[in-house]
Amino acid sequence: xxxxxxxxxxxxxxxxxxxxxxxxxxxxxxxxxxxxxxxxxxxxxxxxxxxxxxxxxxxxxxxxxxxxxxxxxxxxxxxxxxxxxxxxxxxxxxxxxxxxxxxxxxxxxxxxxxxxxxxxxxxxxxxxxxxxxxxxxxxxxxxxxxxxxxxxxxxxxxxxxxxxxxxxxxxxxxxxxxxxxxxxxxxxxxxxxxxxxxxxxxxxxxxxxxxxxxxxxxxxxxxxxxxxxxxxxxxxxxxxxxxxxxxxxxxxxxxxxxxxxxxxxxxxxxxxxxxxxxxxxxxxxxxxxxxxxxxxxxxxxxxxxxxxxxxxxxxxxxxxxxxxxxxxxxxxxxxxxxxxxxxxxxxxxxxxxxxxxxxxxxxxxxxxxxxxxxxxxxxxxxxxxxxxxxxxxxxxxxxxxxxxxxxxxxxxxxxxxxxxxxxxxxxxxxxxxxxxxxxxxxxxx
Numbered sequence: 474x475x476x477x478x479x480x481x482x483x484x485x486x487x488x489x490x491x492x493x494x495x496x497x498x499x500x501x502x503x504x505x506x507x508x509x510x511x512x513x514x515x516x517x518x519x520x521x522x523x524x525x526x527x528x529x530x531x532x533x534x535x536x537x538x539x540x541x542x543x544x545x546x547x548x549x550x551x552x553x554x555x556x557x558x559x560x561x562x563x564x565x566x567x568x569x570x571x572x573x574x575x576x577x578x579x580x581x582x583x584x585x586x587x588x589x590x591x592x593x594x595x596x597x598x599x600x601x602x603x604x605x606x607x608x609x610x611x612x613x614x615x616x617x618x619x620x621x622x623x624x625x626x627x628x629x630x631x632x633x634x635x636x637x638x639x640x641x642x643x644x645x646x647x648x649x650x651x652x653x654x655x656x657x658x659x660x661x662x663x664x665x666x667x668x669x670x671x672x673x674x675x676x677x678x679x680x681x682x683x684x685x686x687x688x689x690x691x692x693x694x695x696x697x698x699x700x701x702x703x704x705x706x707x708x709x710x711x712x713x714x715x716x717x718x719x720x721x722x723x724x725x726x727x728x729x730x731x732x733x734x735x736x737x738x739x740x741x742x743x744x745x746x747x748x749x750x751x752x753x754x755x756x757x758x759x760x761x762x763x764x765x766x767x768x769x770x771x772x773x774x775x776x777x778x779x780x781x782x783x784x785x786x787x788x789x790x791x792x793x794x795x796x797x798x799x800x801x802x803x804x805x806x807x808x809x810x811x812x813x814x815x816x817x818x819x820x821x822x823x824x825x826x827x828x829x830x831x832x833x834x835x836x837x838x839x840x841x842x843x844x845x846x847x848x849x850x851x852x853x854x855x856x857x858x859x860x861x862x863x864x865x866x867x868x869x870x871x872x873x874x875x876x877x878x879x880x881x882x883x884x885x886x887x888x889x890x891x892x893x894x895x896x897x898x899x900x901x902x903x904x905x906x907x908x909x910x911x912x913x914x915x916x917x918x
Contacts, residue, residue, distance in 0.1 A: 474502045474809060477544050477607075479599065480554035480616070481507025481537060482514025484746055484771075487521045487764055488798040489552060493533050494525060496802065500810050507537040508544035515539070517753040517760065524761035541602065548607040550805055553599065553622075554615045557592045558913055560746060563739030569906045571732050573899050579739065580618040580668050581720045582893035583903050586872055589618050590884060591913035593625045593876035600629040611808055611845070613637055613801055614819070620667030621869045623819045624834035625876070632845050635804065636819025638667055639797035640715050641836065644698065645817070646796075648675050648713060651696045652682045660838070663817050664826070664851050666862055666869075667836045668717035671710070673852070687711065700786060701779065711855075719779050721861065724893055730778040738778070745771065804841060811843035820846050828859050833866055864892055881908075881917040 476493070478486055486507065493502050505522075509515045515537040526532035538544050545551065556563070566584035570577025577584035596616060603610055612634040614623045623636030645661035654677045662674035662681075674681045686692055687708055693699035698713050702722065707713060720727055731737060736744075749767045753760040800816060807814045815838055822833045825848040829835065839846040854862060871887035874880070881904060888900035908914045 474549040475504045475547055476502045476550045477506045477548040478552045479508050482509030482511050482518050483554050486518050490522045491525055492798040492802040502533050505533045505535045506544045508541055510539060517750045520753055520760035521764045542606060545602055545606045548610045551603055551610050551612045557595050560739055560743035564743050565910045567737040567739045576720055576728055576893050578720055581717055585618050586887050587907045589621045589872045590876060591911055592622055596622045596625050600626040604629055620819050620834050625873055627821055635846050637797055637800045641817040642796045642800055647696045652686055664837050664854055666865060667819050669865055670715045670836050671712040671858055673712045727779055734778050807841040808843055813842045816841055818846050820848055825851060828863055879916045879918055884917050
């Protein structure tokens, strides 16, 4: 099988390739094509992959290209992990939003909207090219904002585009671990949108073990989300939220922590990865060692400002190993080999959540086999969660409408309607500032 990785010069690509190296079964990926706009990044990442495959005679063959059509032609799977505007763009998203006193995070609030507005047109172009050059390919989308981008691409690829995220996987793994259950044998009842979901149950052998966790404040305080949100708030919710809901439930505290930080997350990653690409190209250095060291620092500092503002402490060692590459590999195996499995994915709603229409992309457990991914039936969300999901989905729809029409007025509406942007005037100033710093938003008129 041929796997094409868009954003192939990206820092996380070795995670995907490393997962592929563990697959020895028939029908596995034998060819990997990396696509990126930057030759230098491609070469650096290729050096890391070569080191990963050293001594393995049957490792997937790797080629790299800056020609998108060449990369897509004949692909069986397309893994999309692009970053429009690069990490400099992410840093600008954060800076502009924080200057207005609102959140500039990559996928949440003003920053997520800005990122979506410049990413959706590119993602739609990719979807159209896939439909033309590789009509039988399955697209696995990890490009953020993952739910929004997946929905944009689904309008051209239907159910052949599936979004993935490691957040629900990590959350389910932590809950299972603290309950003494095997994560591989637990069903995680998780429902919502990407970076906006809740675990309402964790069933082991048919028994829901989550009530036992929620009834024990000490047990709740023993894992990351319990420390991040606090046992009292989790007991009030009767559920365990995705870590990204910290931006909603503790917005003032988070914005303040971000404003007081020496450097935003995007600026930190921009500088860190710039150093990585310089070092990874040096012939006197092991590119794989450089990558491993850089990745360890990246994982250890993930959501550090949130944890600091909540007094949640450091991340657990078990949570520093990533996860989305395992979801991607499991998804490809299930489709390519018709190995039926259940994964939490971003797919079209169909009739899963009555509050949303059939084409709205949601994040829920799905049954996956050769026919693709189908959401399982779930109980309705409680009112507070339904309201937030519907509100954020409405914003996503305005982002899609603005990207399609090029309407500046619609872009302002998207910002103004977001729960974390509290003023129409702020929304107008955000659009003005973002269009000044991002050439990719010049289409908004």
